[in-house]
Amino acid sequence: MRAGFIGLGSQGGPMARRIAALGHPLAIWARRPATLEPFAGTGATVVGSPAEVAAASDVVGICVVTDRDVEEVVLGDEGVLAGMAPGGVIAIHSTVHPDTCRRVAARAAERAVDVIDAPVSGGGPAAAEGRLVVMVGGEAPVLERVRPVLTTYGNPVVHLGPIGSGQVAKLLNNLLFTAHLGAALEAFDFAAALGVDRAAFATVLERGSGGSFGAQMVARSGFATAGMRQTAATLLTKDLDLMADVARRAGVAQPPQVAELARAALQRYAEGG
Secondary structure, eight states, X not given: OOEEEEOOSTTHHHHHHHHHHTTOOEEEEOSSXXXXXXXXXXXXXXXXXXXXXXXXXXXXXXXXXSHHHHHHHHHSTTSHHHHOOTTOEEEEOSOOOHHHHHHHHHHHHTTTXXXXXXXXXXXXXXXXXXXXXXXXXXXXXXXXXHHHHHTTTEEEEEEEESTTHHHHHHHHHHHHHHHHHHHHHHHHHHHHHTXXXXXXXXXXXXXXXXXXXXXXXXXXXXXXXHHHIIIIIHHHHHHHHHHHHHHHHHTOOOOHHHHHHHHHHHHHHHTTO
């Protein structure tokens, strides 16, 4: 299956390299030339626009940052949709609003192009090892058509329902993850106040029933959150805002304790921990 990829940063770059490494012809484009450098010698073909990526691909993965970025690279005059042949598939790996995916899917359907939303979780190392969790919303037969590409970097690849469902699952995941960060920050401070060494307690949590991925991240930072502020807090704030809007539009209240703990964690990051 011919694949294309746009968004070659810390998450998308390893995903795209896995596609090429496992033998799929790969077309790539990037705004920043530096993100293309790791693809030298991989067999990936660099092209001049998102439309050219689509013209060379059966499926195009999108892993840019914001809703606006997604709509620009897909729906713009030189966007993916302008170059994709009928029967092609666009996989939105970015974490964005479910409604953005629905709007893009509606526009794509006018050109007989299918869209799935397929946000991922696990980070760059998991992508490089082919063990990202891929959360898919969209038609099941469309997923099955492109599964050979998604499984180059994803295991498991989980179908969650109609278009937008993958984004809802990812936003829920990030809400809970942020709450875990907040709980871990408080727990490590509490341990220290009780005379328990933070690092030793982190070792306990690695195998203990109270452990979490959030606790591992806090421990790896050396219990200093300032280093994670710029990279994590901005994106998590975006995702919490998206989650709140999705809940509001659905007329469903967010779980108050989880939401409050998540917001408190972001406030602590903003203040430098």
